[in-house]
Amino acid sequence: MGVQRAPTIESLTVHACRVPTDGTECDGTLCWSATEVVVVELKAAGVDGLGYSYTQAAPAAALIRDKLQTIVVGADAFDLGLIWQRMNAALRNLGRPGLGLMAIAAVDIALWDLKARLLGVPLAQLLGRHREAVPVYGSGGFTNYDDARLGTQLGGWVGDGLSAVKMKIGSAPDDDPRRVSLARQVIGDGVTLMVDANGAFDRVGALQMARRLADYDVRWFEEPVSSDDLDGLRWVCDRAPPGMAISAGEYGWDADYFRKMIGAGAVGVLQADATRCGYTGFLQAGVLCDAQHLKLSAHCAPAVHVPVCCAVPRLAHLEYFHDHTRLERMLFDGLPLLRDGALWPDLQAPGHGLRLRHEEVQRHGI
Numbered sequence: 257m258g259v260q261r262a263p264t265i266e267s268l269t270v271h272a273c274r275v276p277t278d279g280t281e282c283d284g285t286l287c288w289s290a291t292e293v294v295v296v297e298l299k300a301a302g303v304d305g306l307g308y309s310y311t312q313a314a315p316a317a318a319l320i321r322d323k324l325q326t327i328v329v330g331a332d333a334f335d336l337g338l339i340w341q342r343m344n345a346a347l348r349n350l351g352r353p354g355l356g357l358m359a360i361a362a363v364d365i366a367l368w369d370l371k372a373r374l375l376g377v378p379l380a381q382l383l384g385r386h387r388e389a390v391p392v393y394g395s396g397g398f399t400n401y402d403d404a405r406l407g408t409q410l411g412g413w414v415g416d417g418l419s420a421v422k423m424k425i426g427s428a429p430d431d432d433p434r435r436v437s438l439a440r441q442v443i444g445d446g447v448t449l450m451v452d453a454n455g456a457f458d459r460v461g462a463l464q465m466a467r468r469l470a471d472y473d474v475r476w477f478e479e480p481v482s483s484d485d486l487d488g489l490r491w492v493c494d495r496a497p498p499g500m501a502i503s504a505g506e507y508g509w510d511a512d513y514f515r516k517m518i519g520a521g522a523v524g525v526l527q528a529d530a531t532r533c534g535y536t537g538f539l540q541a542g543v544l545c546d547a548q549h550l551k552l553s554a555h556c557a558p559a560v561h562v563p564v565c566c567a568v569p570r571l572a573h574l575e576y577f578h579d580h581t582r583l584e585r586m587l588f589d590g591l592p593l594l595r596d597g598a599l600w601p602d603l604q605a606p607g608h609g610l611r612l613r614h615e616e617v618q619r620h621g622i
Contacts, residue, residue, distance in 0.1 A: 284426020305370025
C-alpha cells in the first residue's frame with residue numbers, strides 16, 4: 257500500500273471579535289473595558305482547523321488576509337515548519353514582533369489543530385504528552401476591584417479547587433500590602449499567593465515591594481519591572497526573598513526572545529503565550545527551558561493552551577485568566593474540563609477539541 261500525499265489546505269477564513277469585559281479592569285500600568293480576539297478557520301479534505309489570538313482584532317485579521325492567506329491556502333497541511341518559516345519571512349519588512357506574530361500565532365494554532373484532526377488524534381497526544389492534565393492558577397484580582405470583589409473572586413477559585421491565585425498590584429503601591437494581606441486572609445495559608453505588577457516598578461521599588469509582600473508568603477512576583485529590562489529583572493531576581501519566583505516572558509514572540517531572557521538570568525520561571533508565539537514558538541520555549549532546567553508557565557488563553565502544556569517537559573502551570581475563561585465560554589464549545597485544580601484535554605476529540613460558536617462570533621464581530 258503506497259503512502260498517500262497529505263491534503264492541501266483549501267481555504268482560510270478569519271473573524272475579528274470584540275467582547276466587552278464584565279466591568280472596567282486595571283493592572284499596574286493599564287486599564288481596559290473589552291477584549292479582542294482574531295479567529296482563524298482552515299479547511300482541508302473536509303476537515304476544519306481552528307486557532308485564535310488575543311490581539312487588536314481588525315488589523316490582525318487584515319494582516320492575515322493580505323499577507324498570510326496566500327502562503328497557507330494551497331500548502332501541504334502537514335508542512336507546518338515550512339509554513340511557519342514562510343509566514344515569518346513574509347512579515348520581515350512589516351515588523352514581526354507584536355501584531356505580526358500574533359497574527360501568525362492564530363494561523364499556527366489552527367494549522368496544528370488541523371493536522372491533528374486530519375490524523376484523527378487529540379493534539380495533546382500528537383505532540384507527545386508529559387502529563388495527563390495541566391495545573392492552573394486563578395488570575396484576576398484587578399487593582400480597581402474593591403475589597404469585596406477581590407475577596408469573592410480569589411475565594412471563589414479556592415472554592416473551585418485551585419491551589420494558587422494571582423492578583424494585580426502596582427497602581428497604588430502604598431495600598432498593595434493591605435490588599436495582599438486581605439487576599440491572604442481570604443484564601444488561607446495553604447494556597448499559593450501570586451502577584452503581577454505588569455512592569456509598574458523600577459528595580460529598587462520592586463525589591464522594596466517584594467520584601468514587604470514576603471510577610472504574606474507571596475511566592476510569585478511577575479514583571480516587577482518592565483520585561484524589556486533584562487538587567488533590572490536579573491537584579492531583582494538575584495535579591496528577591498527566598499521562595500519568591502521572579503517571572504516574565506509573556507511578550508515573547510520567538511525563540512530568540514526566550515533565549516535572550518533565559519541567558520540573561522532574568523527569571524526564575526519563564527512565561528510564554530501561544531497566542532503571541534504560536535504553538536510552534538511555545539514548543540521552542542519548552543525546549544529552551546528544558547535545556548536550562550527552568551520551569552515554564554503558560555500565560556492566559558487557558559482553553560487553547562491545554563494540549564501544548566501537556567507536551568512541554570518542565571511545565572509549572574497555566575494561567576486561568578478571568579477575562580479569557582469568560583470569553584472562551586462564550587465563543588467556543590468543547591472546552592477542557594476543570595477538575596482537581598487542573599484542566600483536562602478531551603482525549604475523545606481530535607485536535608484541541610474546541611469548536612467555534614458561529615452565532616456568537618457574528619454577534620461580537622467587528
